[in-house]
Amino acid sequence: QVQLVESGGDLVKPGGSLKLSCRATGFTRDYYSIGWFRQAPGKEREGVSCISGDGADTYFADSAEGRFAISRDNEKKTIYLQLRDLKPADTAIYFCASDCFLERRSGIAYIRTSGAASWGQGTQVTVSS
Numbered sequence: 001q002v003q004l005v006e007s008g009g010d011l012v013k014p015g016g017s018l019k020l021s022c023r024a025t026g027f028t029r030d031y032y033s034i035g036w037f038r039q040a041p042g043k044e045r046e047g048v049s050c051i052s053g054d055g056a057d058t059y060f061a062d063s064a065e066g067r068f069a070i071s072r073d074n075e076k077k078t079i080y081l082q083l084r085d086l087k088p089a090d091t092a093i094y095f096c097a098s099d100c101f102l103e104r105r106s107g108i109a110y111i112r113t114s115g116a117a118s119w120g121q122g123t124q125v126t127v128s129s
Contacts, residue, residue: 002026002118004034004096009123016086020123022079022096034079035100035111036070038092038125047111049081050100059102061111086127093122 008020024034031053039045049070050059058070069082079096099114 002032002098004098004118004120006094006096006120006123009094009125011126011128012086013129014087014127016127017082017084018086018125020081020083020094020125022081022120024077024079024096024098027077031074032098033100034072035097035113036068036079036081037095037097037111037113038090039095039122040089040092043092045095047100047113048094050102050111051079059100059111060109062109083125086125088127090125091127092125094125095122096120 002024003026005023010018012018033052035050036048037045038048047061048064049068051070051072055072067085072079097113097117097119099117100111103110103112
């Protein structure tokens with residue numbers, strides 16, 4: 001179990017960029033995989049991206065559409081999500097969570113977490129003109 005705190009969300013215009021941060025503390029043995037998820041108003045939460053504990057492997061849901069990048073700095077205990085070319089449909093609360101993995105169903109890539117995952121409280125990203 002880890003404590004996760006997201007930051008970096010903001011109000012941005014379409015086409016803009018943001019870099020979200022997830023500070024992860026409380027690791028008791030090894031580094032966890034960390035994923036980014038989002039929940040738009042009136043919609044269910046969806047996975048966006050996942051990075052392995054050592055940062056060597058990164059995965060993206062098809063919904064990311066190639067516009068996002070995930071990275072981590074374990075010395076700083078921080079995981080990042082770089083968002084670019086943002087559009088109004090990206091408006092959501094963005095969460096980070098531990099124990100993520102990639103699942104493919106019918107040729108579509110999804111990011112999921114285990115039932116024991118730890119979650120942050122989220123940071124709001126609003127894309128509007």
